[in-house]
Amino acid sequence: MEGEHAEGVSARAAFVAGRGAVSCFGAGRDALLDGVFAGRTGIRPLERLAGVACLTSVAAEVPADVRARLAGEESLVLALALHAAREALLEARLELLRRTDGESLGLVLATTKADLTGGMTAGSELGSPWRLLARVAEHLGVSGRSAAVSCACASGLSALALGASWIRSGALERVLVIGADALNGFILRGFSGLLALDPGACRPFDRTRAGLSLGEGAGAIVLSAHERESLGVELVSSGASNDANHITGPCRDGSGLALAVQRALRRAGSPRVDYVHLHGTGTEYNDAMECRALRSVFPEPPAASGSKAQLGHTLGAAGVLESLVAIEALRRAHAPPNVGLRELDPELGLPLVPSARPLPHASVALKLAAGFGGINSALVFSLGPPGSSLAPSFPAPAEPQNKEPGWSLAVPGRRSIRITAGGAVDRIGFIGTSGVSRRWSELGLEPLVDKLRWKALFPAPFPDFRHLDRLSKMLCIAAESAGLAPRIPSPDDDTALLFASAHGCLDSDWRFEQSIGSADGTAAGLFPYTLASTCLGAVAIRYGLRGPTLSLSTPPGQEGRAIREAADLVARGEANRCVLFLGDWVAADATRALQLESCALLVALVLEAGDPGASSWPAVSELLRVPDPVPHLIDHLRARHSHVQH
Amino acid sequence: MSSTSTELVDELKRHIVTDLELEDVDPEQIGADDPLFGEGIGLDSIDAVELVVMLERHYGIRLTDMATAKAAFSSVRSLADFVQSHRA
Numbered sequence: 001m002e003g004e005h006a007e008g009v010s011a012r013a014a015f016v017a018g019r020g021a022v023s024c025f026g027a028g029r030d031a032l033l034d035g036v037f038a039g040r041t042g043i044r045p046l047e048r049l050a051g052v053a054c055l056t057s058v059a060a061e062v063p064a065d066v067r068a069r070l071a072g073e074e075s076l077v078l079a080l081a082l083h084a085a086r087e088a089l090l091e092a093r094l095e096l097l098r099r100t101d102g103e104s105l106g107l108v109l110a111t112t113k114a115d116l117t118g119g120m121t122a123g124s125e126l127g128s129p130w131r132l133l134a135r136v137a138e139h140l141g142v143s144g145r146s147a148a149v150s151c152a153c154a155s156g157l158s159a160l161a162l163g164a165s166w167i168r169s170g171a172l173e174r175v176l177v178i179g180a181d182a183l184n185g186f187i188l189r190g191f192s193g194l195l196a197l198d199p200g201a202c203r204p205f206d207r208t209r210a211g212l213s214l215g216e217g218a219g220a221i222v223l224s225a226h227e228r229e230s231l232g233v234e235l236v237s238s239g240a241s242n243d244a245n246h247i248t249g250p251c252r253d254g255s256g257l258a259l260a261v262q263r264a265l266r267r268a269g270s271p272r273v274d275y276v277h278l279h280g281t282g283t284e285y286n287d288a289m290e291c292r293a294l295r296s297v298f299p300e301p302p303a304a305s306g307s308k309a310q311l312g313h314t315l316g317a318a319g320v321l322e323s324l325v326a327i328e329a330l331r332r333a334h335a336p337p338n339v340g341l342r343e344l345d346p347e348l349g350l351p352l353v354p355s356a357r358p359l360p361h362a363s364v365a366l367k368l369a370a371g372f373g374g375i376n377s378a379l380v381f382s383l384g385p386p387g388s389s390l391a392p393s394f395p396a397p398a399e400p401q402n403k404e405p406g407w408s409l410a411v412p413g414r415r416s417i418r419i420t421a422g423g424a425v426d427r428i429g430f431i432g433t434s435g436v437s438r439r440w441s442e443l444g445l446e447p448l449v450d451k452l453r454w455k456a457l458f459p460a461p462f463p464d465f466r467h468l469d470r471l472s473k474m475l476c477i478a479a480e481s482a483g484l485a486p487r488i489p490s491p492d493d494d495t496a497l498l499f500a501s502a503h504g505c506l507d508s509d510w511r512f513e514q515s516i517g518s519a520d521g522t523a524a525g526l527f528p529y530t531l532a533s534t535c536l537g538a539v540a541i542r543y544g545l546r547g548p549t550l551s552l553s554t555p556p557g558q559e560g561r562a563i564r565e566a567a568d569l570v571a572r573g574e575a576n577r578c579v580l581f582l583g584d585w586v587a588a589d590a591t592r593a594l595q596l597e598s599c600a601l602l603v604a605l606v607l608e609a610g611d612p613g614a615s616s617w618p619a620v621s622e623l624l625r626v627p628d629p630v631p632h633l634i635d636h637l638r639a640r641h642s643h644v645q646h
Numbered sequence: 647m648s649s650t651s652t653e654l655v656d657e658l659k660r661h662i663v664t665d666l667e668l669e670d671v672d673p674e675q676i677g678a679d680d681p682l683f684g685e686g687i688g689l690d691s692i693d694a695v696e697l698v699v700m701l702e703r704h705y706g707i708r709l710t711d712m713a714t715a716k717a718a719f720s721s722v723r724s725l726a727d728f729v730q731s732h733r734a
Binding site for chain 1: 667668690691692693695696698699703710711712715
């Protein structure tokens with residue numbers, strides 16, 4: 001079960017121990033897997049969302065009877081998440097365990113916008129993933145380490161990678177990973193405005209493909225450190241990268257996704273792959289990019305297929321639902337079909353076939369995803385008899401520093417983590433270790449109201465600043481204040497980007513919703529910024545950052561949880577440094593309309609491996625004990641760098 | 647040659663600069679036949695989405711696929727021809 005790291009340190013494996021799903025094929029993993037492997041499609045004429053004005057007439061909705069049975073009048077996304085989770089826990093025989101020992105089970109939830117049924121109105125849930133996570137945890141009786149991941153279309157794979165890392169680092173024995181999204185008018189109009197939807201059912205990899213079809217559902221996977229609980233498949237490794245190229249479109253040459261695949265295969269310790277489950281959205285650029293990436297990594301690309309012409313693009317659920325398909329392909333030694341593919345696009349250069357086919361060798365599967373913000377993610381699953389676990393070449397699981405269950409900090413020992421730079425922006429001004437310290441009042445600006453121009457703030461040019469939404473602009477101001485310098489992206493860079501916030505993209509969420517049906521027309525260009533990964537993508541492009549990109553939704557004041565995740569990421573060696581953003585930025589008109597307190601506090605921290613030594617920053621372990629660290633960090637910056645007195 | 651009015655061409659230049667928030671670009675600097683994307687004005691695919699919104703906002707024209715959009719967006723003059731033909 002345990003592998004040996006190159007430096008002689010053992011690393012634990014993460015086994016698949018339970019599976020659950022709800023999809024357009026109905027409730028249950030059997031419905032999902034039988035539907036996919038039989039080549040059926042759940043993309044049908046719009047039913048629940050038939051009244052939404054958009055450029056398609058179809059989607060892969062959860063069938064009405066299943067919806068009525070599971071959700072009734074309750075939140076659909078919650079009902080989907082809970083059903084998938086319970087099925088997975090049941091298979092992993094954790095139903096009993098969680099009642100007595102809810103703390104030993106970790107929980108990661110992947111979703112894009114959580115529940116938007118209340119809309120962007122005062123008193124509504126405002127779509128926050130952390131609220132959905134809290135409700136899921138409460139229903140399941142789970143109280144261990146948890147995280148809500150919102151990384152656009154790569155959310156599911158990012159969540160699985162995070163859950164597996166908790167097991168590998170020794171922090172937890174078992175983690176339940178859920179991906180869940182319910183379709184709504186907001187999402188449908190958003191993709192429609194980007195002209196990204198096929199008017200009919202999507203046709204990934206076909207010569208005539210014309211965009212994606214949306215879907216909804218939930219997938220759940222229980223990961224366990226114990227091989228005796230394994231269903232025969234192990235999540236061997238993960239790799240992630242950022243294109244640092246474009247906020248919504250993928251790198252045309254596929255080099256970003258190829259980088260994620262190479263990172264995953266390097267950690268798996270073997271370049272062998274028997275089957276690839278593709279992201280395959282059906283957009284011109286995604287499918288072309290994905291095939292180029294595979295051609296560049298594999299001299300002879302393995303058998304490959306995708307499921308979005310059957311399940312639709314289920315967004316935050318896609319990574320988990322489709323990982324269930326990849327796992328099943330290994331278990332059945334069979335590649336599911338490429339539904340929707342009639343005439344292969346010859347430009348793609350991959351020998352994809354429409355029909356399902358047996359896999360002569362079926363021990364290693366690769367699952368791919370890519371999302372807004374240039375995020376790429378790859379997971380490696382392997383099938384094997386007991387004792388055959390591949391040895392993941394991850395650094396050591398560190399000794400837990402404290403006894404709090406599930407919250408050990410993988411920092412002590414060989415790779416301690418320190419803060420090396422920081423910057424902050426709030427309603428008073430912006431300040432940071434770059435030496436910058438400006439007040440908005442001295443610039444004659446009101447940051448919660450005015451449109452900002454970069455050249456009024458910093459000397460180095462930033463031509464694309466005009467493209468950014470308000471939150472992304474503030475993230476860049478915090479990063480520039482911290483001393484990050486614009487750089488040409490290099491494949492050698494593995495700087496991680498992490499953003500933890502309570503309100504996420506609320507500013508653009510609200511603005512986008514306000515624009516729907518307004519005299520000025522729907523603000524289509526704003527829609528990508530309703531996903532926090534897009535905002536991180538904007539930062540990645542400016543500073544040439546190409547490591548894992550993760551956005552977490554955290555309850556207000558608890559953004560500090562992400563400090564632990566950022567430190568762990570560097571301690572595990574998945575990134576040499578991490579740029580961590582904590583806090584929120586929502587402009588005045590939005591907070592007024594939504595009756596919220598002011599949300600104008602953002603801090604950027606750079607975390608790197610190394611002894612804290614003589615650093616003026618608080619030690620990471622110390623910072624973790626501060627209840628509400630963001631104002632604390634801003635005070636720290638002002639005390640050291642400011643001529644601004646308050 | 648196109649029969650599109652110079653008023654429409656000038657109006658489109660102003661909308662492009664304002665709606666796309668082009669800093670440091672004077673509408674008069676934009677040549678009617680300059681390529682809007684890549685070399686030329688230097689717009690990118692994010693701007694393409696904004697151009698789609700701009701056409702709907704000011705002219706009530708609804709584009710439904712990127713292929714049509716791409717052809718119409720090659721220059722201010724092609725854009726003006728496109729607007730003209732949809733007004734007629």
